Amino acid sequence: MKGTLALVLLSLTGTAVAAQTPTPRALTSARHLTDQQSLRVLLDFAGGDVTLRPAPENTLYHYELVYDAERASPLTLYDATTGTVRLGVEKIRHNTFFASRAGTFSPTATVQLTQAIPVTIEGSITSGDTDIDLGGLTLKRLDLTTSAARMTIRFSAPTAGQCDGAIIRSHATETHLLQLGNSRCTSIRFESDAGPAVLDFSGDFPDSLRMSAEATLGTLMLRIPRSVGVRLVVDRWLAAIAQDGFTRDGNTWVSSTYATSTHRLDLDLKAAAGGVRIEWLP
Amino acid sequence: MQIGNRALLIGITLFLTATAPVVAGGPRHFTDLAQRIDAVRNLLGWQQDQGVAPRIIPEAANGSPSIDLDHLVNPSGLEATLRNFLATSPLDDLRITVPGGQARLGDYALGTGDSLLSHLLILRGDAFIYGHLAGSVVTLDGDIVLGAGGRVDGEALALGGQVRDFGGQVAGEIRAMREATAPVPSPRVSPLAALARSGAGLLGTFLTLTALGFGLVLFGKANLDVVSDTVTHSFGRAFLVGLLGQILLLPTFGMLVVGLALTVVGVLLIPFAVIVYGLLVIVCVVGGFLAVAHAMGETHARRRMARGILVEYPNSYRYMLVGLAAVLSIWLIWVVFGWVPIAGGLIWSAAALATWVLGTTGFGAALLSRAGIRANFTGRLVPPEAMTDEYLWATPQFGVPAVKRPPQGTRTDT
Numbered sequence: 001m002k003g004t005l006a007l008v009l010l011s012l013t014g015t016a017v018a019a020q021t022p023t024p025r026a027l028t029s030a031r032h033l034t035d036q037q038s039l040r041v042l043l044d045f046a047g048g049d050v051t052l053r054p055a056p057e058n059t060l061y062h063y064e065l066v067y068d069a070e071r072a073s074p075l076t077l078y079d080a081t082t083g084t085v086r087l088g089v090e091k092i093r094h095n096t097f098f099a100s101r102a103g104t105f106s107p108t109a110t111v112q113l114t115q116a117i118p119v120t121i122e123g124s125i126t127s128g129d130t131d132i133d134l135g136g137l138t139l140k141r142l143d144l145t146t147s148a149a150r151m152t153i154r155f156s157a158p159t160a161g162q163c164d165g166a167i168i169r170s171h172a173t174e175t176h177l178l179q180l181g182n183s184r185c186t187s188i189r190f191e192s193d194a195g196p197a198v199l200d201f202s203g204d205f206p207d208s209l210r211m212s213a214e215a216t217l218g219t220l221m222l223r224i225p226r227s228v229g230v231r232l233v234v235d236r237w238l239a240a241i242a243q244d245g246f247t248r249d250g251n252t253w254v255s256s257t258y259a260t261s262t263h264r265l266d267l268d269l270k271a272a273a274g275g276v277r278i279e280w281l282p
Numbered sequence: 283m284q285i286g287n288r289a290l291l292i293g294i295t296l297f298l299t300a301t302a303p304v305v306a307g308g309p310r311h312f313t314d315l316a317q318r319i320d321a322v323r324n325l326l327g328w329q330q331d332q333g334v335a336p337r338i339i340p341e342a343a344n345g346s347p348s349i350d351l352d353h354l355v356n357p358s359g360l361e362a363t364l365r366n367f368l369a370t371s372p373l374d375d376l377r378i379t380v381p382g383g384q385a386r387l388g389d390y391a392l393g394t395g396d397s398l399l400s401h402l403l404i405l406r407g408d409a410f411i412y413g414h415l416a417g418s419v420v421t422l423d424g425d426i427v428l429g430a431g432g433r434v435d436g437e438a439l440a441l442g443g444q445v446r447d448f449g450g451q452v453a454g455e456i457r458a459m460r461e462a463t464a465p466v467p468s469p470r471v472s473p474l475a476a477l478a479r480s481g482a483g484l485l486g487t488f489l490t491l492t493a494l495g496f497g498l499v500l501f502g503k504a505n506l507d508v509v510s511d512t513v514t515h516s517f518g519r520a521f522l523v524g525l526l527g528q529i530l531l532l533p534t535f536g537m538l539v540v541g542l543a544l545t546v547v548g549v550l551l552i553p554f555a556v557i558v559y560g561l562l563v564i565v566c567v568v569g570g571f572l573a574v575a576h577a578m579g580e581t582h583a584r585r586r587m588a589r590g591i592l593v594e595y596p597n598s599y600r601y602m603l604v605g606l607a608a609v610l611s612i613w614l615i616w617v618v619f620g621w622v623p624i625a626g627g628l629i630w631s632a633a634a635l636a637t638w639v640l641g642t643t644g645f646g647a648a649l650l651s652r653a654g655i656r657a658n659f660t661g662r663l664v665p666p667e668a669m670t671d672e673y674l675w676a677t678p679q680f681g682v683p684a685v686k687r688p689p690q691g692t693r694t695d696t
Contacts, residue, residue, distance in 0.1 A: 026462035028445065032452055066462050078455060105464050238553070 022105060023069040029076040029087075030062040033114055036083055038140070041113060043123030044075055044088030048107030050125055052132040055112035063087050067107035087111055088123070113137060118161055125149060134159060135182060142166035142185070150174045155182035158204050162186070170195055181205035181225070192218055201228060202281055205263040212268040215239075219274050222267075225281045229261030230254070232269050239271035242278050334373060334406050336388030342377040349380050351401035351418045354437050357459055361441040364422045368405065378403070383417055389424070394431060401436065408443070411450060418454065428452065480617040488610050495572045495602035502569075503598060505654025509573035510601075512647040514581065521639065524570070524646025535559055566653060570644025573654075575605030582608070612636050 039060060055062050065074050067089055075088040089107045106128055113119050118140040125146045135156030141164045151173055163185035172194045181203030193216040200223040224230055232253040234241060246253040258264065347367060367378065378385040383401025391410035392398055401417035402409060409421050412429035418436030419426055425443040428450025437454035438445050444458045498506050513520055542548030542555055579601030583593050612633040620626040
């Protein structure tokens with residue numbers, strides 16, 4: 001009886017140890033740019049670190065993924081009829097209750113997208129570090145949702161073409177939106193809950209930019225160039241706003257240069273249970 | 283074979299060619315370049331990597347096994363199938379049918395200006411595409427090299443290799459799957475350091491709870507005593523009420539907000555009600571948990587006193603300290619033995635369960651006694667003036683119950 005029990009325990013232990021052994025795999029998936037007119041990218045990452053960059057010339061998309069085949073499975077699917085590619089990684093469910101997580105690793109993905117044709121980016125990214133550089137892309141639309149992660153979206157160079165809009169939702173995420181002045185989007189909407197966020201409006205700022213931002217349970221840092229005239233329409237609840245450089249009229253906060261500036265930022269701001277800080281950039 | 287290996291091989295061969303008279307005693311041992319290359323391979327132990335002689339794999343007699351390269355939707359499955367073929371059949375006996383294409387062993391090159399109007403499956407070799415391939419190309423344990431001007435109308439899939447593009451054009455998907463080295467993990471914490479870190483966390487939690495408990499004893503002893511007595515005398519009831527309270531926590535909150543929203547004044551009060559509700563819940567949970575620890579410490583001290591052991595400083599501070607130490611000792615076991623497979627999980631589960639039970643009981647006791655305001659809800663069925671706790675605990679009652687439960691209706695209200 002004792003021997004049987006020991007055998008069962010030993011086999012259970014062996015199963016647990018075997019289950020935690022990682023099987024690292026690398027996947028590369030790419031497609032040349034031929035006669036495509038547009039590209040719609042659906043990002044679906046259920047974990048891991050994600051980097052997104054502009055692709056070299058003649059490349060429609062290029063996707064590299066290093067993953068643990070025991071715990072994750074890559075997603076790559078291109079539909080030529082709609083010009084849609086789905087890229088991502090999904091978790092393989094294991095009973096890890098008894099298994100140690102030592103030795104395992106999170107997937108690491110690098111996505112490169114063409115700059116030559118209009119690109120729409122949609123999807124969700126859960127957990128991990130996300131670093132997205134949209135500078136130089138012909139961005140048509142952006143609709144991203146992140147959860148329990150740290151995300152940086154930057155526009156390192158002005159985007160080409162006409163961006164219809166950008167929507168970014170972050171849940172329990174530390175979010176950095178950098179160089180928004182380069183975004184060339186007609187409107188930007190940002191929603192954040194339970195996480196700090198930085199909105200940086202540096203870059204080649206257009207004549208006017210309209211943006212709405214909602215922040216709940218988290219501080220919101222606005223970094224705005226001094227040359228930009230700012231008009232804030234604020235709806236807040238239990239949220240303090242630093243008011244340096246602004247004149248307040250009811251719910252509207254206007255910077256001193258708003259009337260005369262050639263670059264204007266209209267920002268609808270909703271803040272609850274948090275704080276809003278404004279940092280003026282030289 | 284990797285490009286780097288080849289470059290190294292060529293370099294060493296050239297080196298040996300130049301130094302051959304010195305190394306081998308004269309050039310007569312090497313009649314041609316192939317012999318020199320073989321010698322270098324032998325020297326470096328690369329004989330097993332020299333690959334296979336390129337040749338066509340004959341089609342299977344009855345068309346099976348068959349590899350369909352029209353739709354490469356499952357590269358992992360395809361790789362497993364091909365590896366199974368190679369593992370179960372000698373290379374000389376290998377038979378594979380590729381509908382609309384051909385299968386080959388070893389390196390293959392499609393030259394500039396050449397066309398191949400079919401799919402191409404290459405096993406254990408590289409595919410060099412400089413011409414026009416009308417179908418898809420798949421390699422197993424080999425690379426796909428797309429030369430300038432090379433064109434593939436289908437897809438390019440390298441299993442166990444990579445696709446190297448030097449200016450070729452592929453109409454379909456370009457994919458490569460191979461083994462990888464795991465990313466360098468963050469420096470592993472030594473078991474001792476992990477133990478110290480977990481221990482420090484436990485100690486910090488213990489000190490925090492102790493500080494809170496001492497504050498509670500200092501400023502709210504009356505309430506603490508009532509909740510603690512409720513735990514002692516009505517443990518089961520307190521646990522059930524705590525369980526029910528957890529279930530009803532959110533519905534009650536919702537009803538509160540909705541109820542307030544029905545009136546104009548109530549709407550104004552919602553933010554305050556939300557905050558007060560949250561604070562009350564926190565007070566009940568934390569205070570209840572501390573009251574449980576207090577009750578445990580008190581019970582322990584009284585039992586020691588009942589056995590005639592002298593207990594120094596039998597006060598609430600001591601009760602709190604002993605009770606918290608008892609609760610956290612469960613977690614101490616996990617800190618020490620949590621790394622053990624299976625047992626670690628079980629210990630963690632036991633500690634979490636025990637903590638939850640105690641927390642639930644404390645929460646229920648706080649609810650029952652209205653956070654210690656309702657002093658008569660301590661489950662005391664014996665009139666306090668009749669027999670004190672000290673008498674009941676400290677007086678030996680050999681064979682005689684310490685106290686008889688009085689008949690119904692004799693409960694003393696306070």
